[in-house]
Amino acid sequence: MFAGGTARLVLSNGGEAPLELTVEPWADLYRIPPKQSCVVVTHSPAADGSWSGTLRVDEPFQVDHRSDSVTVWANGDCFHLSDADGDVIDAADRHCPARNPAS
Template identity: 65%
Template sequence: MVSNDGEEPLELTVEPWADAHQIPPKETCVVVTHSPAGDETWGGTSYGDEPFEVEHRPDSVTVWANGHCFHLSDRQGNAIYANEYGGGCPAQNPVV
């Protein structure tokens, strides 16, 4: 979860896709990613068991989502907007 406790919009960038989103003041955005191998390993992180790395600056946050896809939602699970990068996202395109 990335929360904006400030009075101005906070820019959220999800890498490595360079996807930018504005989080309004007093709102929270949930970033979800899925393991590319399906085995809970995360390539690209400093530690193999961590799916995210986060960089914070005064007016922006960058989340490195090291899975094969990502999507954003609010705290209630409502999609902020449907993103699908790097292949089929299991949560958005479940195997039938």
């Protein structure tokens, strides 16, 4: 059983063009199609579920948005992506302790 914390961030593209998504610090690049959403899931390795934070301590994400792109800094040990229905988008092995987006 995974003893750390899990955080989810829903990103929606309400525009007419694909939205570029970069997940840092891995520099992984994705596209969110128009009128669709995805969920970034990250896991904290700390037993108490705390996060290292980027600008502030104990925050699982930092988001930087521009007109045609968004960068998400995931402050866990790993990340994976799912769609709004929970279906995996990125099935790459990130050594995540919990691969199920709903967990």
